[in-house]
Amino acid sequence: MVAKRNGGHWLRTVDSVTDSIQDPDARVLLLGRPGCHLCDDARAVVAAVCAEMGVRWAERSIDDDPELRRRYGEQIPVTFVDGAQHDFWRVDADRLRRALTGGL
Numbered sequence: 001m002v003a004k005r006n007g008g009h010w011l012r013t014v015d016s017v018t019d020s021i022q023d024p025d026a027r028v029l030l031l032g033r034p035g036c037h038l039c040d041d042a043r044a045v046v047a048a049v050c051a052e053m054g055v056r057w058a059e060r061s062i063d064d065d066p067e068l069r070r071r072y073g074e075q076i077p078v079t080f081v082d083g084a085q086h087d088f089w090r091v092d093a094d095r096l097r098r099a100l101t102g103g104l
Contacts, residue, residue, distance in 0.1 A: 027100065028057035028086075031068060032077040038089060042077035045091040053100055 032039030
């Protein structure tokens with residue numbers, strides 16, 4: 001893990017692999033793959049919460065990168081908030097809201 005400063009807060013990022021795919025304008029990153037029913041469920045929760053809160057999010061397929069597939073293939077979907085791993089397998093809307101408002 002790497003710590004990096006974001007404004008007045010220190011954030012833990014997983015590593016340069018996820019840093020390199022993170023959309024700098026998106027606070028939430030969803031890693032998944034096509035045809036994954038858990039990814040479909042997670043996408044719906046992430047999209048709804050981010051729309052409600054006016055937060056940008058991005059999605060990446062682990063199938064596009066062998067290193068992502070190796071690291072996260074057994075955990076998808078994986079969500080990151082502000083560069084730090086937040087959840088995997090299931091996304092809880094209330095927990096995501098708290099993370100986005102700083103109330104982890």
